[in-house]
Amino acid sequence: MIGTIGNILIYVAFATSIFAGIGYFLYSSRDDERLYRISNWLFGIKGALIIAASGLLLYLILNHQFQYYYVYNYTSSDLQLKYLISALWGGQEGSFMVWILCSFFIGLGLMKWTEKPYRGPVLFFLTLTQIFLISMIAGVSIGDLQLGASPFRTLAQEMPNAPFIQANPDFVPSEGKGLNDLLKSPWMMIHPPVLFLGFAMMTIPYCFAMAALWKEKYNEWVHPAMPWTLGANVALLTAIFLGGYWAYVTLSFGGYWAWDPVENASFVPWLLGTAGIHTMVIQKKSSTSQKASIVFAILAYVAIVYETFLTRSGILADSSVHSFVDLGLYNQLLAFMFVVTAVGIGMLIYRYKDLPRQNKESKLLSREFMTFAGAMVLFLIGFVIIIGTSSPIIGRLFEANPTPPEISFYNEWTMPLAILAAFMTVIGQFLFWKRQDAESLARDLTWPVIISCVLTLATMMLGNVRNFYYLLYILAGWFALVGNGFMMVRMMFKNPKLIGGALTHVGFGVLLLGILASSAYNGTLLDLSTRNYNEAIAAGKVTDDEGIPVRQKVNFLELKLNEPKVVNGKYKVTYEGYTLANQERPGQQQYKIKFEPVDGNGRQFTLYPEVYPMLSSSSANRIEWSVDPDVYTTFMSDIYMYVAGSSYVEQKNEQVKNNSPDNSNMQPASASQTTPDQQSDSTQVQTISLGRGESLNMGGYQFDFSDYTPADPESLPDSTLIAVRADLDVIHRATGVRDTLNPLFAIYKKDGKSWTYAPPMQVPGRDMFVQFTSVDPSTGKIELKVHGIEGEPQDEWVLIVAEEKPFVSVVWLGTFILMAGFSVSIFRHWDRDRKKN
Known part of the structure; x- marks a missing residue:
């Protein structure tokens, strides 16, 4: 109903x-x-x-x-x-x-x-x-x-x-x-609504451009459209940030951007919208660029509809893991895209001869030319991304199953354009607020150039940067930051409401620096022996059993329970166990990895990466595991970590592979449970040794010994010489059920001889008994005999992939500054138009 x-x-x-x-x-x-x-x-x-x-x-x-x-x-x-x-x-x-x-x-x-x-x-x-x-x-x-x-x-x-x-x-x-387990993230709760808000707002400049062509009002439309366009860009940029941060802290590829079609679906409209903002500013200032403003308003929304078609029609189902499945909307989405594009381009062509023409060409060193050129660079970046995203479709003209381009395609094409855009932001800002010739512009740029070169040299020395291409990129980032910073300070003294553009460009410079530092200069955290092994591989000194040189380096760190390792000569890393939790994902394990600075300077911290079975893609004889990384963030660098394997995961895989029952899933014992003395000779008895704070795995259980507890003397005979209890936790690892036991070990005097008394304690609800049989005074370790358990004691271990990523926080900072710059411009244009109306 x-x-x-x-x-x-x-x-x-x-x-x-x-x-x-x-x-x-x-x-x-x-x-x-x-x-x-x-x-x-x-x-x-x-x-x-x-x-x-x-x-x-x-x-x-x-x-x-x-x-x-x-x-x-x-x-x-x-x-x-x-x-x-x-x-x-x-x-x-x-x-x-x-x-x-x-x-x-x-x-x-x-x-x-x-x-x-x-x-x-x-x-x-x-x-x-x-x-x-x-x-x-x-x-x-x-x-x-x-x-x-x-x-x-x-x-x-x-x-x-x-x-x-x-x-x-x-x-x-x-x-x-x-x-989907990957969507169980607070960031994904707010990312899609913000994204669709941006999609909806980007409709408005398109609608205003169509209204301008319909009513032949080619100049005034940019005034009411400008705040909406800026708002759309802020919403899309916020959605891009939320999606990037979600990918960074949820997915294991170790980054915040992978050039996936769904990511490009918000990035390309943002680029075209930003290009449109630049031409709309010129139109408001100089009554030029009317054609360009209308074209970019059309293209920005067409890009949204086109990217929606790519990601929702199922046409990229084999090329993107984030693409929606086909719901039979292919033809409707195609019609939507065709109508929006045909109406926009058709009306533009129909009115083209009536659109204002520029009487004279803009000079090279003019705000009109430089701002328009900047808009075209943004358009070219968007065009490259669309070509790459569409390549699986275009490739079908030449082969049956084309593959999407590698990430390097996007990086190699967009990086030079980003460098060019960075230089142009500074020149454009200095030309925008003051008419200049070559001599005056060179004079104004002297200090920004000097400071940028000094900062680039300092970065080269401190960061050991030797790649010339990277140095040029770093110079562009510092120049965008310093040059626009100079202009922003000038505007703050003149009129703080005018700093929006300069502040946005400062954010762009900060973002460029953060992207390069965080993606090109990652360092893997490894212990000394693993580093020596990798160096031997690089030198060609390692061969396999057949004498073939080994090329694959080791990028993970193996840790055994409570056995610390020193990594990179900087941190002492200790694996302190894991816990099972079923609140959000059944079978999820949370691992505890403690970091301590070797030199004692700095803060100790703990990371909790997670592993969980993907139930939707697992089967009765195979478990598909996924991971949830954890990140420790500082301004200078992030420690990024995920689990690549563990003794628990290996054990579960073996159980499923052999299709054998989980020995740890014992049924609760009946009221007629037997004692160890009554059990048959076939019942296994295992002996384990534990020190204070140590843990041990065996037969699907984890035994944690925390400390000693004095025994109550009233419950013991007068002849007792010493009596102590062990604080022992027995954890059923499959379910996470924890039972706390206090087994007794006592020495008493009888007939002139010393005797030990170690009564077995039953684990509640299970045919398993624990006896505290001895204490080693020299080490403080206790010996336990465990009755009714199968399996030998196992070393508990975990494989982790840990990277130190410098200046990831700078990426987020640059994004926030970009948002702030757009927001300042929104309020300025909104206030101006409100007063005008």
């Missing part, structure tokens, strides 16, 4: 948006205020219907209505509330709903703040995009045509030919498939 209501709400919203679009079109043509009011009401009703539908979908998710495919596919009953809520946008259909809602709320803002003659056309084009977006979730069948995929479709509708559906059409699963 709820699903039916949800579908009806979407159907009515779809129809209402069509009528609203017609109303805005007629209003734009006839200037009838009554049509405008009616269209606004229709637009508002459409938004209210989508809000109601979203509320119903969230209700189904929170109440575990697994008969609905969306709920079944993206949730499970054990999900925490925060991840149940984030499942609303965790799937393709739900994410379209969030995108629609963001566009709706922005439309309300446009109704209030957009003046004639733009408001009618702007709202018409916004509603046109809403029609396409709502069609993606309509789920309407028209003959053989399927329009969209409804988030309210049931399992029976999604899989009508499944045997269990044919046997029982009303079948309701008892459990859902659950949310």
Whole structure:
């Protein structure tokens, strides 16, 4: 019933948006205020219907209505509330709903703040995009045509030919498939909504550009469009940061950017939007670049729709692990992209001859030329990225199964352009605020150049940088930082509201420096013996059994429980055990790795990397493991770590491989449990030795000995000479159940002789007994006999990959400065237009 209501709400919203679009079109043509009011009401009703539908979908998710495919596919009953809520946008259909809602709320803002003659056309084009977006979730069948995929479709509708559906059409699963483990991150709870807010806001400059072409108002449109464009760029930049940080702290590739199509889906529109901001600024200042401003406004939104097509149509399913599966939206997304592009380019061509022409060419050393050139560099970077992202599609013209380009393709093409852009930001800022010739510009740039060169030389010496290409990159970063910093200080004394552009460019310089330092100068943390082994490999001195030289270096560190190792001559690293937790991911292990500075200077810290089985991709005879890294952050460097293997993981893999039962999963004993003396001779008895604070694994259990406890003398005979109990924790590793035992060891006098008394203690609920049999006075170690357990004592170990990444914090700092610069500009332009209106 709820699903039916949800579908009806979407159907009515779809129809209402069509009528609203017609109303805005007629209003734009006839200037009838009554049509405008009616269209606004229709637009508002459409938004209210989508809000109601979203509320119903969230209700189904929170109440575990697994008969609905969306709920079944993206949730499970054990999900925490925060991840149940984030499942609303965790799937393709739900994410379209969030995108629609963001566009709706922005439309309300446009109704209030957009003046004639733009408001009618702007709202018409916004509603046109809403029609396409709502069609993606309509789920309407028209003959053989399927329009969209409804988030309210049931399992029976999604899989009508499944045997269990044919046997029982009303079948309701008892459990859902659950949310992707990689999405169980607080960062992914906020990243998608911010991203869709950016997508929605980037629609607005497109709509204003279309309105300008429609109404032949080619100059004034940039004033109301500028704050929206800046806001869209801030939202997209925030989403890029959140996605990058999520990748850094969640994925094991050790970075924050991998040039994946989903990453590029937000980055390319941001680049084109930033290019458009530059040309819009020139248009406001000099009444030039009208064509370029309109073109970039069109391209920025076309890029969003195109990247949406690439990532949601299934066309890149074999090229991107982040690509959505195909829901049958290929043709709709293709039509969406075609209409948006055709309308934009078509209207531009139609009005092209009427667009203002520049009477004379701009001088090379002019703010108009330099700002436009900067915009073109940003466009070229975006163009390179789109070519790389589209290469699996383009490659099909030449081969059957083309592969996506390597990361090096993007780095090699974008790095020179980024260097050029860095130099141009400084020259552009000095030309923007003051008309200059070559001599005056050289004079103004003297100190920024000198300081930048000194800082580059210092970086080269301190960082041991010898790569000439990297040195040029570093010089560009310092020049962007110092040069724009000079200009920002000047603007602060003149008018602090004008620092937005310079502050943004300072952030760009900081970002460049952070990217190079954090990605090109990582250092792996290894002990001395492993480093010597790697040096021997590099020298060709290591061969395998067949005499072939070994080329693969070791990049991991092996640690045994409570046996510290010194790495890089800097840290003493100790593995202190692991714990099992099932709160977010069943079978998740959290490892405890302690770092202590060797020289005693600096802070001691502990990292807790995690390993967990990917249940969705594991099988009865194979476990697919995934990792969750941990990071210790300082301004100078990060210690980045993940687990590459462990004794526990190896043990579980062997159990699954051999298809043998887990010996640790013993059933609770009955009331007629036997004592060790009554057990058969076949019962295994293991002897283990533990010192204070030590742990040992055996037969699926972990034994932790913390300390001694004095025994109660009242419970012992008067002849007792010494009595002590051991504080012992016995942990069932598969379930994490911890039982605390205090076995007794006593020495007493009888008949003139010394006797020991060590009664066995039963582990609650299990056929297992522990006896405290002796103490070594010289070492303080205790001896335990464990009855009823299989398996030999095992060394507990872990393999970790740990890297020291310099100045990752500088990357985040540069991003924040960029956000701050855009935000300052937003408030300045918004305030100026408000006062003007």
